[in-house]
Amino acid sequence: MRKIAAVFLFGIFCCLIGYAGGERLYHWTETGQLAVHRKMFRGADFVSYDSDRVGFLLEFGLNFYLLKMGLFGMLMACREMWLRAQGWEP
Secondary structure (H helix, E strand, O other): OHHHHHHHHHHHHHHHHHHHHHHHHHHHHHHOOEEOOOOOOOOOOEEOOOOOHHHHHHHHHHHHHHHHHHHHHHHHHHHHHHHHHOOOOO
């Protein structure tokens, strides 16, 4: 029972990571600007491709990575819970 609870909590954590990346990418599709994760000293709160191409690509890559890892982790957690529900123990 503890293992299923741990897998369930891992799945929730992965959902939150995927949500954070997906929400930022969705905001980018709406406005054309990405919110920066760490505000630089006297820097902008948002970055666009026209203003800073390298910063934009780094932020976009990080957000896409968060979304991808969150979805993969959630799928792994669902698979693990389904296998345990079927009676398979590693």
